[in-house]
Amino acid sequence: MARRTYYLETRVVLLVLSLTILIILTLMLALLYRQDRITSPLFLLLIVSATLIVGFVSYYTLYLPYGRTKHIMQLFASGYTFHAIVDDKIPLNKEMVDLNKTLETLLNTDQIMNASKRQAQFLALQNQINPHFLYNTLEGIRSEALLAGLDSVATMTEALSTFFRYTISNVENLVSLQQELENTKNYFFIQQFRFGNRIKLHISFEGEQEHEVLQYRIPKLTLQPIVENCIVHGLECKVGVGNLYIRVETSESRLFITVRDDGVGMQEDVLQQMQKKLSTRSFDYVKRDEHQGGIALVNVNNRIKLLFGEQYGLTVTSCVGVGTDVAISLPRSKGEEPPA
Known part of the structure; x- marks a missing residue:
């Protein structure tokens, strides 16, 4: 029986049993008191003490563990964690433990x-x-x-x-930054047949030597979907010439790429919705999004996080009438596979 008290399910059963015994005991003592078989009202103090003890134990052994499990489930449902759906210390029941193990395997x-x-x-x-x-x-x-x-x-x-x-x-998963930039410039060149001199592309490197930075590996089709998003939603609706800037920077351990346009920008509610999507994980990256040519910003963000970890990915800032910035954070890597 001691092993089964590990689960909240068993603790609830024990609590119900304890309350049942307490109620029966209270009724028996009350009956004896009315029949004058018990003359001292001290049994009331005994009942109150027992009730307080049961409540105190229930708070720490049931309510708090349930609260932790509920919080974990809320995090899982909102996409902030995919590690577990129950509290490892005090799970709900054995079936939930088995479900959690299966889920971890699937994820x-x-x-x-x-x-x-x-x-x-x-x-x-x-x-x-x-x-x-x-x-x-x-x-x-x-x-x-x-x-x-x-x-x-x-x-x-x-x-x-x-x-x-x-x-x-x-x-494949990874290509060199040089390959990605060449593909992006080629895509931009195709767009210029439509827009002419209305759109211009500027690429700059800061910090490390350009030829060294170009050898770093990044996920294939990272930049082109972002550039497409900037053109379609930022520059196409702008009156006059629109500029698209790609700035590449490095730190000791990271590669930073910022794609910025001086287009129409995003409304505050649209920006908040985009930031919310980027801050949570989903499995939509394996689905084809017809509205974004099969690859959208959220999909790019999810692929980066899946390959390198939660600390990397996309962040978006925007201001109406000023433009939009998409910042990409990646690890510095020249290997064929993502760093461990």
């Missing part, structure tokens, strides 16, 4: 990463159908455009082919 980071990678590979295969057919078709269009003297069409087709090749081929 194992390595398993999630493998599932995420398989999902990405599936989407890539689903989207590309036959990549060589797509590339050959674009190359054919480019050749015809060159023969017809349509140099701008040929250039845009080549840029589009390069973008697709990078996006849907060789699915």
